[in-house]
Amino acid sequence: MKSWWQPFRHAMNGLRQSIREERHMKVHVTVGAIVLLVAFLLPLTSVERAILFLTVGIVISAEMFNTAFERVVDLVTQEWHPLAKAVKDIASGAVLVLALTSIAIALCIFIPYLVQ
Numbered sequence: 001m002k003s004w005w006q007p008f009r010h011a012m013n014g015l016r017q018s019i020r021e022e023r024h025m026k027v028h029v030t031v032g033a034i035v036l037l038v039a040f041l042l043p044l045t046s047v048e049r050a051i052l053f054l055t056v057g058i059v060i061s062a063e064m065f066n067t068a069f070e071r072v073v074d075l076v077t078q079e080w081h082p083l084a085k086a087v088k089d090i091a092s093g094a095v096l097v098l099a100l101t102s103i104a105i106a107l108c109i110f111i112p113y114l115v116q
């Protein structure tokens with residue numbers, strides 16, 4: 001019988017695999033850990049900390065979706081194809097939008113505490 005935690009183990013396997021194999025993922029996880037550490041060192045409000053948690057989680061999830069898109073494209077074709085390029089470029093563009101948005105959010109939250 002399939003155990004109830006089997007899907008969780010598969011999900012954790014996906015998370016480990018993307019951290020191991022994707023250099024951008026390593027960057028997002030490292031920056032995310034630093035942001036959350038600073039969030040607990042500064043006297044932020046609970047809502048500010050929650051926004052930062054959400055931001056870090058969204059960027060890491062987006063990078064994982066991007067990786068999944070790349071894998072699907074590579075599964076479909078190893079040849080150069082304009083649609084393969086479009087899918088990969090759009091997916092990584094989505095991560096870029098979220099990463100830039102996250103930087104803006106982090107600056108909005110941190111700057112008032114750092115300039116005091």
Ligand SMILES: Nc1ncnc2c1ncn2[C@@H]1O[C@H](COP(=O)(O)OP(=O)(O)OP(=O)(O)O)[C@@H](O)[C@H]1O
Binds near residue numbers: 089
């Ligand atoms: N089959 C393909 N056909 C056309 N262009 C491709 C193809 N595979 C990759 N590319 C182009 O090369 C870029 C890098 O693709 P690759 O699969 O190496 O991902 P990556 O280096 O892990 O990307 P990222 O840095 O965005 O995570 C894509 O964004 C796309 O422009």
